Amino acid sequence: MLPQNNMSPRRRQLRNRRIGLLLFAVVFLSLLYYNLKLRSEIAFNGNNGLYQNGQENLSNHYTYLVLIASTATEFTRRNLIRETYFGLKDNIEPCMQYDTDTYYKFWVYGDPIPRKTAESRQYEAEKMEWDDIVEVSWSDNVHFEQSSILDWTDKVLTGEQGITYDYLIVQDVDSFVQLSKLKKELSDTKSTNVIWGSFAGQEADKYAFAVGSTAAKQALGLWHTTYDRQGQNLLTEIYLHYQHNLENNKNTPLLLRQDGTLHQFINVASNNVAELNKENAETIIAAIHVHQDDLFIYLAQWTMLEPTLVCHQHLKQASIPKRRQERIAIMTSSYIYPDNCMEPSATLSAINKRKYAEKHQHSFIPRSMEFAQQKGRKTVWGKIDAVQNVLPHYDWIFWMDMDVVIMNTERSLNDLLDKLRNEYSDGPDAFDQQVDFIASRPPRDPMLNAGVFFLRNSEWSMKFLNEVQEFTAWYNKRPAYEQGAMADVARKDENSKHAYILYPDVHTFNTFPQFYSSGDFAVHYAPDGCPSAYVLQGLDAAKKIENGEVVDTLYHGRSPKN
Structure with missing residues (x-):
């Protein structure tokens, strides 16, 4: 038999009121959270109706x-x-x-x-x-x-x-x-x-x-x-x-x-700024002859022009759960040196990388500004400046020199990172906790290959880049320049657990044409002379592979003249 409820009417009324207030608070806080979240996402994405309506x-x-x-x-x-x-x-x-x-x-x-x-x-x-x-x-x-x-x-x-x-x-x-x-x-x-x-x-x-x-x-x-x-x-x-x-x-x-009211055009060549101020900006649709x-x-x-959104890039990035898929940007140089060596192949090499990035939903970021602004040190140091500018926006960057050609487009960089994570000697958890810089070193080569490398967005990586920047002894020192500075900083005892150097390795994510075998991910052409003609040959080989042909070897003799 259930016990009788002896609660007085007044106490029952107070209890119901408390329950009502509690429910109201829950609903209010839920709506407040949703509103703040929505405002935050809109602010993150920018002021554009497409985000809200489409x-x-x-x-x-x-x-x-x-x-x-x-x-x-x-x-x-x-x-x-x-x-x-x-x-x-x-x-x-x-x-x-x-x-x-x-x-x-x-x-x-x-x-x-x-x-x-x-x-x-x-x-x-x-x-x-x-x-x-x-x-x-x-x-x-x-x-x-x-x-x-x-x-x-x-x-x-x-x-x-x-x-x-x-x-x-x-x-x-x-x-x-x-x-x-x-x-x-x-x-x-x-x-x-x-x-x-x-x-x-x-x-x-x-x-x-x-x-x-x-x-x-x-x-x-x-x-x-x-x-x-x-x-x-x-x-x-x-x-x-x-x-x-x-x-x-x-x-x-x-x-x-044009009707002078709703659909008005301006010939700016015949109007000065004072005349423009007399016009109603609401009616101006177009202005021609705007030469300055x-x-x-x-x-x-x-006219208080509002930008028109042409992609939801920020929205995509905001919606990716932290633990699901790491955001990776492929970086390269778009700076063509005054010797014009790479002019015939630079844009084609960038297209090769961009197509791969589009296929696997990676960002692709070629940079030239940082190279053009170098003073007092070799121009190639622009690579370090560029990485410092871009890295805070992504989980990882994957740098590829201009003379690198992607051959195998089937595996994403996320898959490649998973492979490296699973094969790491201390286990996947240790990889996630401590590995920030990944590069390869060919057999019998004292220098790591900084033409292709991974770098994680982390406090250690920012400190690493700053140390590399301060390594003035390598500013103009042949033949390694920034590569020598990266190698010297990475081999410091305090950095050893953060720098994962694959040695001896010429197949994981980077190889040279003389070591190439079918299925290798990317080939780095780095001859003594201009690599442009080699890069064009590599791009031709990559096209054959894309069309289903098998390429077992790559030419690696003396670089022909452009």
């Missing part, structure tokens, strides 16, 4: 395709556009995949930069670091015209690469467009049969325009069948055609043009 876009279809037409030498303006339009200040945490509603590229046309020049070296470094430049065929003498942009998009971007879109937004590099306002204006039409532009019948019509995918197909059809293929402004011709052709059928595109970088920056500030 999912990662893993398809090849984008709502907005942005192409910025540029000649090859517009280095500074391209950097300004990356930062102001897309919030990309550097490539330390790169966009490895465009996974929002927006895809962008710089459409580079015109004469190529002469080889073996400072500008050519800078241009190749930019291509390696950003991977956002597409080059139209210089041999075909393609110019920047509305028709050539639409034709290239249809044949190359969609036809060859399978990238589709709803709206194509185009500007030249000397124009300024409020992307967020233009995106909204296009979206509000709820139609891809739309053309947006100035339609003034002038050359400037091509400097800023947008077209829906349906209208783009119509425009290309008319260009191929009706209009003069040498005409400069195809979309203006279409606008004039429909203005004079009164019949209105279902195929007639919606034509949005200071004026471009002013326009971004005046």
